[in-house]
Amino acid sequence: MEIQRLPRAARQLARLRIEPTPGENRLRVNCRACPVRNLPAFKKLSDDRIDFIQSMKSHHLQFDAGSWIIHAGQAAELYTLFSGWAFRFKTLPDGRRQILNFILPGDLLGLQASLFSDALYDVVALTDVELCVFPRNKLWSLFERMPDLAFDTTWLGAREESQVDDNLTTVGARSATERVAALIIGLYRRADLLGMVADKTLLFPLGQQHVADALGLSLVHTNKTINRLKRMGVFDLSHGLLTMQNFGVLKRIAQAFDIEIAPRPLI
Amino acid sequence: MEIQRLPRAARQLARLRIEPTPGENRLRVNCRACPVRNLPAFKKLSDDRIDFIQSMKSHHLQFDAGSWIIHAGQAAELYTLFSGWAFRFKTLPDGRRQILNFILPGDLLGLQASLFSDALYDVVALTDVELCVFPRNKLWSLFERMPDLAFDTTWLGAREESQVDDNLTTVGARSATERVAALIIGLYRRADLLGMVADKTLLFPLGQQHVADALGLSLVHTNKTINRLKRMGVFDLSHGLLTMQNFGVLKRIAQAFDIEIAPRPLI
DNA sequence: CGAAACGTTGATATCCTTCAACATGAGTGG
DNA sequence: CCACTCATGTTGAAGGATATCAACGTTTCG
Numbered sequence: 001m002e003i004q005r006l007p008r009a010a011r012q013l014a015r016l017r018i019e020p021t022p023g024e025n026r027l028r029v030n031c032r033a034c035p036v037r038n039l040p041a042f043k044k045l046s047d048d049r050i051d052f053i054q055s056m057k058s059h060h061l062q063f064d065a066g067s068w069i070i071h072a073g074q075a076a077e078l079y080t081l082f083s084g085w086a087f088r089f090k091t092l093p094d095g096r097r098q099i100l101n102f103i104l105p106g107d108l109l110g111l112q113a114s115l116f117s118d119a120l121y122d123v124v125a126l127t128d129v130e131l132c133v134f135p136r137n138k139l140w141s142l143f144e145r146m147p148d149l150a151f152d153t154t155w156l157g158a159r160e161e162s163q164v165d166d167n168l169t170t171v172g173a174r175s176a177t178e179r180v181a182a183l184i185i186g187l188y189r190r191a192d193l194l195g196m197v198a199d200k201t202l203l204f205p206l207g208q209q210h211v212a213d214a215l216g217l218s219l220v221h222t223n224k225t226i227n228r229l230k231r232m233g234v235f236d237l238s239h240g241l242l243t244m245q246n247f248g249v250l251k252r253i254a255q256a257f258d259i260e261i262a263p264r265p266l267i
Numbered sequence: 268m269e270i271q272r273l274p275r276a277a278r279q280l281a282r283l284r285i286e287p288t289p290g291e292n293r294l295r296v297n298c299r300a301c302p303v304r305n306l307p308a309f310k311k312l313s314d315d316r317i318d319f320i321q322s323m324k325s326h327h328l329q330f331d332a333g334s335w336i337i338h339a340g341q342a343a344e345l346y347t348l349f350s351g352w353a354f355r356f357k358t359l360p361d362g363r364r365q366i367l368n369f370i371l372p373g374d375l376l377g378l379q380a381s382l383f384s385d386a387l388y389d390v391v392a393l394t395d396v397e398l399c400v401f402p403r404n405k406l407w408s409l410f411e412r413m414p415d416l417a418f419d420t421t422w423l424g425a426r427e428e429s430q431v432d433d434n435l436t437t438v439g440a441r442s443a444t445e446r447v448a449a450l451i452i453g454l455y456r457r458a459d460l461l462g463m464v465a466d467k468t469l470l471f472p473l474g475q476q477h478v479a480d481a482l483g484l485s486l487v488h489t490n491k492t493i494n495r496l497k498r499m500g501v502f503d504l505s506h507g508l509l510t511m512q513n514f515g516v517l518k519r520i521a522q523a524f525d526i527e528i529a530p531r532p533l534i
Numbered sequence: 535c536g537a538a539a540c541g542t543t544g545a546t547a548t549c550c551t552t553c554a555a556c557a558t559g560a561g562t563g564g
Numbered sequence: 565c566c567a568c569t570c571a572t573g574t575t576g577a578a579g580g581a582t583a584t585c586a587a588c589g590t591t592t593c594g
Contacts, residue, residue: 172483
């Protein structure tokens with residue numbers, strides 16, 4: 001979804017995205033000045049560590065919205081999502097699919113696939129995305145030469161698992177209304193930490209089918225549930241824009257856990 | 268659940284457990300001769316690696332069935348499950364709980380909790396269990412001094428995540444019958460690799476409430492679904508014993524993925 | 535033998551799905 | 565700028581899958 005194809009209202013907010021504008025392209029070759037890394041959400045690293053990461057990075061990749069980034073059953077590299085949104089999912093033999101998690105800037109992608117012989121899930125870009133590519137065959141040298149970065153990598157893997165734990169709890173133990181609330185709360189929190197929220201509003205690139213597939217609900221029931229919550233006035237969602245109207249109530253509806261998020265590593 | 272409290276039929280099969288009998292207690296201090304490590308499912312390690320693991324191991328712990336091994340919200344050490352079964356779960360504020368995964372011998376336990384400040388889930392012993400304890404403060408030295416073991420640790424974390432991915436797919440995308448089938452298939456496969464299956468039969472310590480909580484189903488509906496599958500003759504399950512009667516059909520019912528399992532590391 | 539935990543069963547209620555139709559909005563080409 | 569088309573979102577009605585309720589059976593252990 002390029003900016004141009006977003007609805008008008010969304011386009012006006014496009015500046016909220018943390019992507020570099022074209023004029024900032026030089027940032028892409030300098031990890032020290034990486035706009036993602038310099039967000040307050042991320043742990044500060046020493047220059048030599050950052051330089052090592054940069055030396056591991058083979059290139060910068062772009063995908064259009066809707067493209068496959070990782071194919072189930074095929075080998076994949078290790079990526080860090082630099083800008084945009086993506087999602088990770090599995091498809092059953094008969095075609096039903098389950099979205100496992102959404103991926104936001106700074107998230108590591110393909111760690112499982114880099115460690116195993118090939119990926120067990122698909123990853124598709126939800127918006128146009130940019131990725132930093134780390135060839136899987138260099139992962140070992142990171143463990144060998146930079147144990148603290150290896151530690152951070154493991155930490156990021158554990159964080160991903162923790163999010164899937166949450167999603168499983170949502171799908172397995174919450175009602176439809178609670179599921180929608182929990183998804184919105186979770187994504188809003190993550191986006192907020194990345195500075196993607198302004199005026200309690202963020203660009204929300206999921207369609208209702210994505211929400212349905214993430215929550216294990218039918219499209220129709222997802223629609224009715226979202227609209228019920230919108231009518232309750234806890235959030236607004238239309239034209240690709242999500243506005244948080246009552247975080248406290250939404251959190252209570254979701255039966256959400258309190259979480260504290262410490263500055264996290266970025267490989 | 269001590270052996271003594273198992274139903275008679277289960278007791279007769281108790282020899283299938285890979286726990287050392289009392290006379291084998293000396294094995295507990297010698298990781299090189301560890302009966303878990305020497306199963307064909309596990310990757311062979313060089314002696315110096317095994318010795319390092321042994322030096323990291325602070326002690327051997329036992330818990331009775333039903334005891335809490337890890338408390339959500341509290342710090343936890345890093346464990347390897349040596350014998351028995353356990354399960355990992357989250358509880359919502361109002362008491363509903365979601366079982367995230369079951370833990371079998373050789374599985375790493377508490378990695379998330381060791382990396383974060385404290386655990387985000389509970390772990391409870393399903394049977395009597397024995398654990399190898401690795402103090403979390405020694406984890407860093409493993410990364411620093413044994414990069415290949417650090418790599419293996421990350422691998423084990425990724426494997427755990429991959430199992431939660433599967434469970435989320437089961438709960439989110441499969442019908443009740445498919446869910447039960449998928450759970451049975453998954454646990455049977457894992458137990459089989461550990462040599463816990465003889466004559467297509469294994470000690471199955473989950474009650475129907477555990478199955479229900481793992482699958483996001485009510486207890487009553489879980490019961491009816493299990494019995495429907497039993498009447499179909501694909502498996503038998505009673506008195507704590509699971510017998511696989513038609514793996515192929517069960518796998519088809521579950522819409523299960525094909526998986527290959529390579530020898531895996533054991534920390 | 536009694537108690538407690540666990541499993542089983544039928545009846546009823548509800549949440550969610552499916553089906554089908556229609557509405558809206560965004561991109562496209564005239 | 566309008567008309568067209570496709571993707572996406574919306575709505576009501578009907579059916580099915582699962583939950584809840586309540587009672588009873590069975591196993592295990594004290």
